[in-house]
Amino acid sequence: MTHVIDGNAVAESVRDDVRAAIDDLEAEGVTPGLATVLMGGDDGSATYVSMKQRACEEVGIDGTTVEIDPDEPAEALYEVIDDLNDDPAVHGILVQMPLPDHVPKREVLSRVDPLKDVDGFHPENVGRLVSGNPRFKPCTPHGIQKMLAAADVDPEGMDAVVLGRSEIVGKPMANLLMQKADGGNATVTVCHSRTRDLAEKTRNADLVVAAVGRPEMLTGDMLSEGTVVIDVGTNRVDADTEKGYELTGDVDFESAKQKASVISPSPGGVGPMTITMLLYNTVTAASLQSGVDVEL
Ligand SMILES: Nc1nc(=O)c2c([nH]1)NC[C@@H]1CN(c3ccc(C(=O)N[C@@H](CCC(=O)O)C(=O)O)cc3)C=[N+]21
Numbered sequence: 001m002t003h004v005i006d007g008n009a010v011a012e013s014v015r016d017d018v019r020a021a022i023d024d025l026e027a028e029g030v031t032p033g034l035a036t037v038l039m040g041g042d043d044g045s046a047t048y049v050s051m052k053q054r055a056c057e058e059v060g061i062d063g064t065t066v067e068i069d070p071d072e073p074a075e076a077l078y079e080v081i082d083d084l085n086d087d088p089a090v091h092g093i094l095v096q097m098p099l100p101d102h103v104p105k106r107e108v109l110s111r112v113d114p115l116k117d118v119d120g121f122h123p124e125n126v127g128r129l130v131s132g133n134p135r136f137k138p139c140t141p142h143g144i145q146k147m148l149a150a151a152d153v154d155p156e157g158m159d160a161v162v163l164g165r166s167e168i169v170g171k172p173m174a175n176l177l178m179q180k181a182d183g184g185n186a187t188v189t190v191c192h193s194r195t196r197d198l199a200e201k202t203r204n205a206d207l208v209v210a211a212v213g214r215p216e217m218l219t220g221d222m223l224s225e226g227t228v229v230i231d232v233g234t235n236r237v238d239a240d241t242e243k244g245y246e247l248t249g250d251v252d253f254e255s256a257k258q259k260a261s262v263i264s265p266s267p268g269g270v271g272p273m274t275i276t277m278l279l280y281n282t283v284t285a286a287s288l289q290s291g292v293d294v295e296l
Helices: 007-027 045-059 074-086 105-111 123-130 139-150 170-178 198-203 253-259 270-290
Strands: 033-039 062-068 092-095 159-163 187-191 207-210 228-231 235-238 245-248 262-264
Touching (some): 007 045, 007 139, 007 270, 033 074, 045 062, 045 270, 074 105, 123 170, 139 170, 139 228, 139 270, 159 198, 170 187
Parallel strands (some): 033 062, 033 092, 159 187, 159 207, 228 262
């Protein structure tokens, strides 16, 4: 029988740990604060930002959202970031991606105080992750590690294939999977748009993480029996629904499920974990900045 991971249930159990850590911070007079900055974005951005805001309220994080008109120059965003860096009530800062074309992403990511960089995208934090001493693990791959652990999947010794090489998911996922640390120790192959024979790679995999942003591109015939499949995609595809679209993953769930031993669906898999790990990283940030130890 294939085990279908319930991302919402795993997220809820991690949130219990997050709530307990927040209690410990509150006992010392510290309320963790997270600021989300939204400048333009795509169809999903406003939805994701309000989901993050709601998740903060649910666990007792002081969440604020700052909106900047996408027609403003990049300097407007820099000023907001500088103010948030200086604000002691703000422990975590997240700048929602994507940004408008005229705003240089790298400048923005470097501008965030690395101690408040709960996304883990600042070059200092990327460097720490790659060198094996992570401060903030990027939320999506971090959530996938938690999800695998909850499903009793240990990547150690596995042939893992990561589909996609983004800064947000593919690269940090590959790094975490190959680290000499819990949740790592896998042999990792990273595939992308220039990979010659994708199915040859995925058929030889024990674990596949699909993060390419192409609806249902990974199908059952590309997998061997017993593979662990994690679907990171949340693609909006046109559909005859109230909203005019439906969400679908990068994995063709029905055919992949025939082969997989463990599979995470989308929606209802990685997405809720991503948001939960943002809360987790915010609590870690509050602990680092206040000097109050928490157990996480
Ligand atoms: N700086 C930054 N950090 C991010 O972490 C970040 C970002 N920018 N830009 C966009 C992506 C996307 N992302 C998602 C978060 C939650 C769900 C999620 O919870 N999805 C639900 C369904 C949501 C719905 O119903 O619309 C699910 O999969 O079950 C999906 C996608 C975070 N991102």
